Amino acid sequence: MAGKVEIRRKALRENLIKIADQRIGEDGLANLRARDLAKDAGCALGAIYNIFDDLTDLILAVNALTFKRLGAAVAADLADAPEQPIEQLVVMGQAYYHFAAENHNHWRALFDLPRSEGETAPEWYLEEMGRLFSYIHGPLSVLRPNLGEKDLHLFTRALFSSVHGIVLLGIDQASAGVPEKDLDRMIALLIRQISK
Amino acid sequence: MAGKVEIRRKALRENLIKIADQRIGEDGLANLRARDLAKDAGCALGAIYNIFDDLTDLILAVNALTFKRLGAAVAADLADAPEQPIEQLVVMGQAYYHFAAENHNHWRALFDLPRSEGETAPEWYLEEMGRLFSYIHGPLSVLRPNLGEKDLHLFTRALFSSVHGIVLLGIDQASAGVPEKDLDRMIALLIRQISK
DNA sequence: TCCTCCAACTGAACGTAGTTCAATTTAACG
């Protein structure tokens, strides 16, 4: 019966991720507590540390889920988009914004997780980021066929970063915020202008 | 002699801000400790709380300094800039980036300070933000004379947010980072394209 | 100059975190 332990561990692992995912969604990353997790999961406090190195490790697992959902949301909206490259970029930008708005706490957790000095993001993080980039890269390469590969990559990154910045400052700051209609419009304006 | 106390309080206040400013610059916001501050300032732990409501209050004072320095840095580079509006925008964008790169920890502290749920940023924060926006608003209004006032404001905000996003993801993520040359180029490309 | 009183200052103590580890429980195997 080599496995009873592994099965239980695996179940607890999934359970902990599910519960942390819920709590982050409801209360935000800053309100996640190891003791709450243990209570909700019906396990000992120390059990968390049998499975994860530390809370950061657990949060990374939640962030992986969030990243997958984000990718899926963007892909779903993209599927219904017109086939003009520029419209696809607009749809993607707005899909990114809508996901961030509707999953604020989850989305923030992607970027709020403090990575200690000089530590690089985990590999899957870069991969998921790359997937998002590749969505942009396609339409952009059609719009800008004269750009070299390196410049195209820079441009792709710049476009993503720009939309990210608009969403971040638009949603996040209590700086009087920007109404949803306006944010959608800002994103569309930016992308149309940048892709022209 | 109505004043000996006030003088000491004021001196300690300035001293604490100076020390917190240094520590944030050297070790980052996340490594700021009340006990370290007290030790460095040669005061009691509780003394900090006679002067500031809490550490957040002190950090806000440091951030106010940082914001002033940021504004001054942008203004200084702007003073040497060509008079073409588009070049001024490029210079400002790159000045923002250079400030962020050279004062990474200070710059991050501006945005990393956790504001508890629904709390709005302090007034001076919005004012300084407004000052940065007004730098952009001028040249942009020359470049886009046909835009309405509201759209111009949206565009101004979008432009700032875009540069902010590029700097944030370019500097911050350990995502293989973007070389300085490339970031300068990305910012210039974006601004030229967006202002066209 | 000295005394008195009250505001200001002090730092030990408190509450709340994440994390650890000695003691206990439990699963795997002969």
Added chain:
DNA sequence: CGTTAAATTGAACTACGTTCAGTTGGAGGA
């Protein structure tokens, strides 16, 4: 079913921000 090693537990440890009862020291009057 007994033995043993690994897994699990939760009280304890450490490290924070913050508080507050006790003490100190300054300002005004005698």
